[in-house]
Amino acid sequence: MIKYLLPSRLLPQQPSEQEAAAAGVYAGAIATACHSAWQHLRRAAWLSLPISLLGLLPSIFLLQVYNRVIARGGTATLTAMVAGVLCFLGIEWWLRRRRARALREAGAAIDHDVSQALMHSMLQRPLLALEQRPASQWLQLFRDVGAMRASITGGLASAMLDLPMALLALIVIGIIAWPVLPVILVAMLILGVLAWWWADEVRSGRVEEIAQARSLDRNTAEVCNARATLKVLGYDTAVRQTWQSGYDHWLAESFAKNGELENAREASHILLTFFSIAVITVGAIAINAQWMSIGSLMAVNLLASKALAPIAQLAGNWRSLARSNEATQRLQAVLEEPVEQASQDLQLPRPKGRLRLDQASFHYPDGRATLEQVSLDIGPGGLHAILGRNGAGKSTLAKLLAGLYRPTEGRVFIDEYDLAQFPRATLGQWVGCLAQQVYWFSGPIIDGLRMVNPEATDQQIVTATQLAGAHAFVSRLPQGYQSVVGEGGAGLSAGELRKLALAQLFLRNPSVLILDEPSNDLDFDSETALLQTLRQIARRHTVIVVTHSLRVASAAQHIYHVRGDGHVEQGGPQQMLPRLFGTARAATGDSGVSAEAGADADTDADTLPRELAA
Template sequence: MDRGTKSSLLAKPIGMSDKEWLDHLLGQQTAPQSRPAGMSDQEWLDHLLGQAQKADASNDATSAHASTEPQGGQSTAPLPEVGPSNDWLKAMLWPYRASYKQAVILSFGINILGLFAAIFSLQVYDRVVGHAAYSTLAALSIGMAIAIGMDHVFRAGRSLLLQRIGARIEVGIAHDVLQRMLNLPAGVLEKRGPGYWQAVYRDVEIVRTTCSGASALLLIDLPFMLLSLILIGFVALPLLPICLMTMACFAALAWRSGQVTRDATETEREVLVSRDTLLSELSATRMHLKAVGAADAIKSRWEEHYARWLNESVARSREADHYREVAHAMTTANSVITTSFGALAILSQYMTMGSLIATNILAGRLISPMVQLVSQWRSFGQFKAAKKRLDELFNQPLDRVESSLKLPRPSGVIRLEGVTFTYPGHTKAQLQPLSGEIGPHGLHAIVGHNGSGKTTLLKLIRGLYTPTQGRVLLDGADMHQYSQAELASHMGYLSQEVQLLAMSLRDNIALARPNASDDEIMRAAMRAQAHEFIIDLPDGYGTKVGQGGHRFSAGQAKRIAIAQSLLNDPPVMLLDEPTAELDRDSELRLIKVLKELAVDHTVVVVSHSPLLLSHCQGVLVLDKGKLVAAGPGAQILPKLGIQPATRPTPRHLEVAA
């Protein structure tokens, strides 16, 4: 067994930490490394994955170099490496090609050793029994004991090797899927609910199992069936056609089972996604459903989805069981036919009794992978469908991850040039052509009736949406020049629906910058009017938020989210209904903070609050996606029936005619 085989264990040893175990799974041969100071969890995982792949590639390069080393000690240039394909799965598997080669070599040894049982039976029945050759029997028995021991070692090594590959593949693909999900455009993310992403990770599991589990072992073992056929041709040539016909029948049965169960499996998956999506909705809205008395109605809906999934699952299982039963019957029939024709061949003196026994053993070795093929063919269909779905995900265009040139911190001038926006799949524009300039600095408001496009415009300014026509500029630079990470550091964004994660309050506030200092976190919480209620909690900033943040009121959750957006002190603040759930006292204090920020920040709010609007220096009024009015607050607010609380200031808002 080679060093790649020895380097992995299946179960985490007692006393080994999770990090040490992750290092072990990723193929680290040295002592566990410590994470460098300042490196995030994401960067550290990327580092570990990179090292794991380099280690495997290094093993392969070493073996390739050794194989090309000429005799006499003279070295030659190593053979050129073949680069990975653009296919994401091939690129993922490419660094592990050396490990797969080792698995094939071990499988060759296993299949060679598997022939020894047939040879042993042939020799015992034809030589030992007929001639009372005790010494021959002893020698054969010792040889078989050695073969059995070697077979066990080879199988254990191959299993460990493939499971190490499987662990690396799953970590790598799951890591890439998560990275893709986080970097997809907001419009794509909004169209896909939690059920879709749960299904995606089930697809990752299918790919991992196929590449390193029973399916991979089957694919490796199938070519070695030729060894058994060759040996049957030597010891029992009259029975070779029967074995070939049996293999053809099993191959046809496997193909047919895959065809029949494929559609049923896809339908079952679609129903499962629908069921999981409904379950996610029920979990997220359980208190609302209880409050409005919708338990009975939603129960009926759940039972309908569950019954559909159960029916599809039972139907698919019934089809699979049917083909497994047919395969079992064919196995028995093959044994009977082989024995019957073998007996006729013995009576005609074409074969010996030992040849018949050996052929039955070899036929069993031939049929075993074919029976597995019948049951595993559905898995290959699932793998093909799962890879196709993952292909769609990996082919999705992503937001810009890195900018070509790091631009300086913007002053906060937002310019719109003929911006229109239409949601994908819709023909009516959500926003009509809109041009203008906001900032630098000042407190500005976007107002309008529900559905007028206020939130859509805010998302366009933030760079979450891409304009259908026109463009958005920040300090004269097209928004597309910035990566999403840079936009997040330049623009604080508060969404209309606040979502807190199931971690501590401190971690939620420092979500985008986990290494933020305690002083920075408390300063952000104070400015968001959240510090007072946080320190009043028994665990303070260490208080666990819980699933969905339901232990806090809507107003408290809103203030935590505002603190999150204030942490990086961005030059632009985009707040969607920041005072919607706040009491009057908290609203007044938040308005004071926003006015202080507006001195050297550009603050844009979407709000219906007259109290907040009265302090805004610039106002944009939208109606059905059209800009109907814009200008200084002192001019626009009286038309809306709101008395301005501030005096006119120098230009902060300019709209194109």
């Protein structure tokens, strides 16, 4: 953190253009945020100078009261002095408010810039990178931004800004009560050394404590996510024990470190009192020797606390600096990770939907190869099924075709365009996906549908839900399309959620639709209706379905068998299905589909994509 707040000439050399391009585009976000915070911090530092001067007033007032008012009985002088001090107190209050505001603005600049960069960087990363880090870790990173801000707006910043006051207090002490100056200098030295020593102790301990707190957070988040599953499976005892052991470990560490900090704080307090007594003792001796007045001693007592307080305060605030430094390093490392390139300004013609894999291979980061030099030519148009055993690589192939994963070797094309040149946001308009796991954002159903296509008309929304088989059940809800769904789709069944997600996909009207096990959770009639819909859409769009269902596979015109050894074989259903399922074809059950089960009887599915494209 400190590194980023240093003046620019003290900062390490700027990275070369090549290095900057290799790093994430958000790598400079913290430095930029600190630069804007620095403007506010500088204002706070300037404001600290008059505040420091005004901070000397009470001691000068005390000195004058002893030397002029009490010694000479000057009531008029006292009245004038009180009026003057009140006036200056007003000014100090105003200055202090401005300084506090400047610190708040510095904190807000950090919070705003770094949080935004973090959110953008998270949403712009490739899917594979997102899959490597769980949600709880992202939440912790957002909390880290708060830790960075706290070190700027908290006690540490105030202590630093009060350091000029300490210097001024020393100068005044030197002028009005020089015999006690050595005592105060020694006190400052001892407190400074102790602050540094404790800082070291706390720094190392704190990092360990933070690591444990983070691991506990992750564990807690996982248990919270799995709470319903644990209840259903009934094995919460083992999980609770693991969580409890992590929690106890962290609590013990935190308790010990808090103890160390409290010891440091209490020791500072006792030392301050001890030095105050030392000042009075030395002052009394100096008064007896007529080297200074009683007024000077009273004033010096106040001044000594002004000189020593910021140093004592530093001791108690190293913890927030250690936490902030640790948080900043972690955030910097994450922001340096690469993100997807920004979308092109050029509006390219909408592709017809021909997908082509050219000698494409894909390896997961652990080195496992899922696909080896696969070449495929899919579409345009038609219903295509990807089949294979569990773990063979079907979803991986679907993600490659959707541009969600980049091939480690070879290339993937949509029409003549290489997918690698587009960020997912651009590709999403052309290649729509229905994921294996459906997630629905909380809020009214209509908002969730509009989210994917804000320009969709009411008619288009209703047609899309009819086609997806969702209109009937949504209409039956007491609030209809305004019904509020909970986080992740809580309150709806798995099949209902899948139908709504399908409606979202239709609303985007992409050239290629890739559906990962779309008939999961659907009843027989709904699956039949889905097949009818997909076949109709496949007349003008490329529809690719990852499936284990013989009925869905039977409806396809082309089959791609992911063998699990990195290779994919293809052929027509007549040739492939008997080999894969031991039977030539399943009954698709096209007849007798109820209106509630899927596409409404009066919905012309064939016209829907054209209507949505309008």
